[in-house]
Amino acid sequence: MTPPTSGSWQRLRANRFASVLVILATLSLGILIGTVISSTVKGNEKQVSSSDATPLQIPEPKQLSNQFAQIAKQLEPAVVNINTESTMKHPSIKGRRGQQTPPDDDEDNQDDQDQGPGGGQDSPFQDFFDRFFGGQGGGGQMPQQDLRQRALGSGIIIDPKGYIITNDHVVDKADKIKVNLMGDPETVSYDATVIGVDKETDLAVIKINVKHDLPYAKLGNSEGVQVGDWVLALGSPFGLNSTMTAGIVSAKGRNIVPQRQFQQFIQTDAAINPGNSGGPLVDMAGEVIGINTAIFTTGGGYQGVGFALPSNTVIQVYNQLIAPDHKVSRGSIGVEFNAVANPAVARVYGVTTGVTVANVTPNGPAQKAGIQTGDTIVSVDGKPVKNGDELVADISARKPGSTAKVGFVRNGKEQSASVTIADRSKLYAARLGGGGEEQGEGGEGQPQPSKFGATVQNITPEMAQQLKLPNTKGVVVSNVKQDSFAESVGLGRGDVILEINKQPVTNEDDFRRIQGSLKSGADVVFLVRPRGRDNGTIFMAGTLP
Missing domain, CATH: 2.40.10.10 (Trypsin-like serine proteases)
Incomplete structure (x- = not known):
């Protein structure tokens, strides 16, 4: 192949250079034209947008539903914050066991303590006490010194003079009660005094002293x-x-x-x-x-x-x-009945409505008027009584000493009797050995501590299972009053009392009967199965004050 001459080569190089220049010029011209067109389009878009868009404006505020807000402004000044401080005494352990607590009981209670309020999740005792007695089981290893406990609650001012309604459990056993009013600095508080409490309804009235009338709330129906x-x-x-x-x-x-x-x-x-x-x-x-x-x-x-x-x-x-006596007085006629109506009872006694009496308090108003176990109360002063709640509401609201005509059915025949209303607390104080309140119409009142300062309950099969007891003999201690005889001898919640002074205790009635027969100065010996033991008993003894 013949190589190109130098002249031809020079012409070819010149043509290539010219072609490159033409291409670059064409591309530059295209880019310039595109930029101009693009700028024109964008300008047109902005121009169209700004001419067609409507500017936004902040609307005038609308009056929405403000009923909640109005109530808040009206009521909040009458709502108070209540802070209490109380001393929790270390339970007396003198004579409680006569020896150190068994290791297995220690472990359970240590779990309770580590878990704080509510106890350990695996503690059957905590579950038992929460379920049946509404509190912690106690026991276990505790500090030997008294403990300071603080609690928090609320209240409502219902009198401009400073009378406040709250719950009894908010102020119960409090050494100090401090009240903070809305609008005051947190550092400003008022000392409150307890005017009166009612355990039955968990209500308390407290009072603070101020130099001016306070905002207060109105109670409705x-x-x-x-x-x-x-x-x-x-x-x-x-x-x-x-x-x-x-x-x-x-x-x-x-x-x-x-x-x-x-x-x-x-x-x-x-x-x-x-x-x-x-x-x-x-x-x-x-x-x-x-x-x-x-x-x-x-x-x-x-x-x-x-x-x-x-x-x-x-x-x-x-x-x-707020009356001079500062206590609630409720009437009673001294009868008990099943809390939940049983259709079988109605069928056997032939009465489909009313309250069939399961027990009559000895020497109580009902017994003195001739009312017997098995009678069905159907009316009070001519007003029909359909159930136990209605009977209790009617009788408890009556003043002790007043009389009521009680209608009842016995063996299919309707009769009536004039019954003198008694004071509930006095009627049942004797039954509980002094100082306690009655179990109440229907047997549903809260059991109260009495001469020993201990409250007991019959042991049901479910309780026996929860407490890991071998049987249901005896009664279980559900509460011990602070500084009482029971506390001094070492009785505690969950202990099972089997005997008192060699007399068997098989139920609550045995406990009350024996307790009522003992006088001040008498020696009292309890045979007890301590809490946490499924076998083995110990004596707890002392002289009744």
């Missing part, structure tokens, strides 16, 4: 409350002052506390938490229709169900607590 009504709960949950939650009334007439006849609650889903106790439940008229008292919970906090004591009950109790 709780009978008008309907399921589905809006309600507000005010208080200091977890110490958060001036907190308001909203909900509805989800049920009425709830009886949630065993052996408490006078606590029938309004149920609500307004959030109620620890610290709300004693605060008001308010309706949409701004009136207090309940006092927040309890919650249903498995975790210690709000789970959608709370309970408030109805205002009608609160008013009745308050009026008696």
